[in-house]
Each structure stands twice: as C-alpha cells, then as structure tokens.
Amino acid sequence: MEGFLPVAHAVGWSIASAPFVAWGIRSVNRRIRANPEQRMLLGVAAAFTFVLSALKLPSVTGSCSHPTGTGLGAILFGPAAMAPIGAVVLLFQALLLAHGGLTTLGANIFSMAVVGPFAAWGVFRLAQALKLPFALGIFLAASLADLLTYVTTSVQLALAFPDPVGGFTASFLKFAGIFAVAQVPLAISEGLLTVVIFNALARFNPQELRDMRVLGTPEAKA
Amino acid sequence: MKKRQNLLLLAAVALLAVLPLWLVDKPAPDAVDADGKPVELFGGADNQARDLIGRIAPDYKPWFEPLLEPASEEIASLLFALQAALGAGFIGYYLGVSVTRERLKREFERHNQPADGGTGVHAD
Numbered sequence: 516m517e518g519f520l521p522v523a524h525a526v527g528w529s530i531a532s533a534p535f536v537a538w539g540i541r542s543v544n545r546r547i548r549a550n551p552e553q554r555m556l557l558g559v560a561a562a563f564t565f566v567l568s569a570l571k572l573p574s575v576t577g578s579c580s581h582p583t584g585t586g587l588g589a590i591l592f593g594p595a596a597m598a599p600i601g602a603v604v605l606l607f608q609a610l611l612l613a614h615g616g617l618t619t620l621g622a623n624i625f626s627m628a629v630v631g632p633f634a635a636w637g638v639f640r641l642a643q644a645l646k647l648p649f650a651l652g653i654f655l656a657a658s659l660a661d662l663l664t665y666v667t668t669s670v671q672l673a674l675a676f677p678d679p680v681g682g683f684t685a686s687f688l689k690f691a692g693i694f695a696v697a698q699v700p701l702a703i704s705e706g707l708l709t710v711v712i713f714n715a716l717a718r719f720n721p722q723e724l725r726d727m728r729v730l731g732t733p734e735a736k737a
Numbered sequence: 738m739k740k741r742q743n744l745l746l747l748a749a750v751a752l753l754a755v756l757p758l759w760l761v762d763k764p765a766p767d768a769v770d771a772d773g774k775p776v777e778l779f780g781g782a783d784n785q786a787r788d789l790i791g792r793i794a795p796d797y798k799p800w801f802e803p804l805l806e807p808a809s810e811e812i813a814s815l816l817f818a819l820q821a822a823l824g825a826g827f828i829g830y831y832l833g834v835s836v837t838r839e840r841l842k843r844e845f846e847r848h849n850q851p852a853d854g855g856t857g858v859h860a861d
Contacts, residue, residue, distance in 0.1 A: 561824075
C-alpha cells in the first residue's frame with residue numbers, strides 16, 4: 516500500500532505511533548535488564564509475529580490476508596513491548612517485500628503493533644478478572660487483537676478516503692467489508708494457534724510464566 | 738489430554754485455511770470486476786483496498802513507490818517463506834531447549850531424591 520495514504524495522514528499516524536515505540540523500547544530494556552533469562556521468551560514472541568504475519572491465508576471472502584501474531588507477546592510482556600517488535604516486522608516487509616510500505620509504516624504500526632497488543636492485553640486481563648478459563652482468555656485476547664488491527668486499518672483508510680456520498684461511515688463499511696470480514700476466520704486461526712503455543716509454554720516453562728504473572732497459581736493452568 | 742487438545746486445535750486451523758478454497762464459488766472465466774479487469778480469486782485484500790481507493794477517489798495518485806520490489810511473485814514467495822522459516826526455526830529451537838531442560842531437571846530430581854532425603858532439592 517506504499518504511497519496510498521495522503522502525506523498528512525502518513526505523517527500523523529507516524530507521530531501517533533512514535534511514543535508507543537519509544538515506550539516499548541524502554542519497557543523491553545528494563546524488563547531484560549531485570550530478568551535476562553526472559554530474553555529467549557521475548558525472541559519467541561517476536562518469532563511468532565514473524566511467522567504469523569508471513570502466512571497469507573485464504574478467507575471466505577475469496578481474498579487472502581495474514582494474521583498478526585501480536586497477542587502472544589502482549590500477554591507475556593505487556594502491550595507496549597509489541598510496538599517495537601511489530602515495527603521491526605513491518606519494516607522488514609516494507610523494505611524487502613514491498614508489502615505494507617514506508618509511507619504507511621506509521622499507520623500500520625498503530626493498527627498492528629499498538630491497537631492489537633493493547634486490545635489483547637486488555638481482553639486477557641478482563642478474562643482473568645472474570646475468572647474465565649485460561650485458554651479461553653488467551654483465545655479471545657489473540658483473536659480480538661487480530662480483528663481489531665484490521666478494523667483500525669479500515670478506520671485509517673476511511674479517514675483518508677471518505678466516501679463522496681456517504682462520508683466516513685459509508686467508506687468505513689466498504690473498507691471493513693474488505694479487511695475485517697476477510698479477517699474473521701484468520702482471527703479465529705490466530706486465537707487457536709496462540710492457545711497451542713501457550714499450552715507448550717505452560718507445559719515446559721511454567722515457572723517463567725508464573726514469574727511473569729501470566730499463570731497465577733499452579734492450579735490456574737488450563 | 739493436552740497433546741490431544743493441541744492436535745485438535747491445529748486441525749481446526751488447517752480446516753479454517755482449507756474451507757474457503759471449497760466454499761468460495763469460482764468466478765466465471767470471462768467475469769470482470771467494476772474496473773473491467775478479470776476477477777482474481779484469492780488475491781490480496783490489499784489489492785482489493787487499492788481498487789476501492791481508486792473508485793472512491795479516482796483522482797488520487799500514490800505519491801511514493803516501494804524502494805525495492807521483489808523481482809517477481811516467485812521471489813516474493815521466497816522471501817515470505819524465509820520470514821516464516823526464521824520465525825518457526827527459532828520457536829522450534831526454544832521449545833526443544835525447554836523440553837530437554839525439563840527432562841534433565843526431572844532426571845536430576847529422581848536421582849537425588851533418595852540420597853538427600855528431600856532436603857536439598859524440591860519440586861516446584
């Protein structure tokens with residue numbers, strides 16, 4: 516989508532994303548300095564985003580899109596940590612794959628690496644407060660983060676290109692028809708895959724998850 | 738039990754990826770979209786959005802070009818595969834390390850338990 520956001524929007528979304536990336540870098544640095552053993556797990560969160568955002572999957576709308584993989588890292592390391600990680604993934608795709616773009620980087624960071632992770636983190640904490648089963652909380656957090664990322668993309672495009680007749684709303688519905696609807700089965704897939712990886716982590720690294728206050732008590736394991 | 742749950746979850750993901758290939762009707766070979774171009778099935782959602790921008794704002798001109806574009810679709814899929822392989826490789830390495838560490842810890846505990854009467858080492 517390189518060059519498809521008007522200059523003012525491209526600059527505006529970059530300015531909106533920058534503080535989150537800076538906050539994320541600070542929070543990741545502090546975390547790793549205090550708990551150097553979590554470095555590997557941070558790598559796993561980044562690798563998961565790398566894999567999932569490379570998988571272009573077919574959807575019921577007859578088009579292809581890809582999941583985001585940001586829910587895992589947001590649940591493990593807090594929402595801010597995913598902003599710099601998502602930015603790296605988006606930069607890789609923009610520079611080498613001509614997917615996304617440098618001019619749309621700010622907007623894409625905002626939707627995928629800010630809105631998505633914050634949604635995942637909020638939903639997961641809410642699910643815990645409501646005492647929902649652990650796996651259900653993970654599933655809801657990861658899939659809603661994925662879906663809301665593409666709802667945000669639709670909002671961004673509708674703001675840049677309001678419909679000449681129906682304005683923002685009509686345009687938003689059209690873009691959401693392309694992005695958000697196609698994303699529904701992909702968001703479910705992402706939720707399921709995130710549960711699979713959490714099952715593995717809970718099985719082999721329960722102490723680390725407990726240290727990170729993701730797994731509360733031993734019996735909270737789902 | 739957990740192993741079965743993971744297998745079921747992975748099967749569901751595979752099903753979700755394959756079902757659209759069956760469910761979506763193939764367009765007629767001579768079908769054209771609003772712009773008179775042949776309908777492409779399972780193209781990128783990005784391309785659809787680009788077409789939609791063209792319909793909403795016909796005068797809009799993209800003002801920036803990608804600096805580097807993969808030389809062909811094949812090269813692009815190579816790079817996407819590389820991206821996925823790097824990520825999956827790291828996750829596999831980490832899980833392998835974790836499995837081995839867990840097993841060694843359990844063996845260590847089994848060998849030491851009778852000897853020190855359960856004082857030094859404790860399971861968590």
